[in-house]
Amino acid sequence: MKKLLLTGAIIIATALSAQAAPKHPTRQSDVTVWDKESRDPNVGWHTVNGDRVCSHDCDDPEIPGSGAVCRNVTVMGMRMHECVTGN
Numbered sequence: 001m002k003k004l005l006l007t008g009a010i011i012i013a014t015a016l017s018a019q020a021a022p023k024h025p026t027r028q029s030d031v032t033v034w035d036k037e038s039r040d041p042n043v044g045w046h047t048v049n050g051d052r053v054c055s056h057d058c059d060d061p062e063i064p065g066s067g068a069v070c071r072n073v074t075v076m077g078m079r080m081h082e083c084v085t086g087n
Helices: 002-020
Strands: 031-033 044-048 051-055 069-075 078-084
Touching: none
Parallel strands: none
Antiparallel strands: 031 069, 044 051, 069 078
């Protein structure tokens, strides 16, 4: 009988300590904003005579000067990279 009570007490103590364990905070997504103009005049977005112009690979949101906001997200358990532009 003592063994049964001792086993029950250990199980209850284990369950209570598992519930009381601190939860780890979820990490905030890394965010990258592509708002700085490219140093290379042949790649990315630039301001020329007051107009925004792009050279080479303009459809890619992750080029300098695109203004895109990109972050790492998890969708259905899979890590992905999401970019949002103002266009």
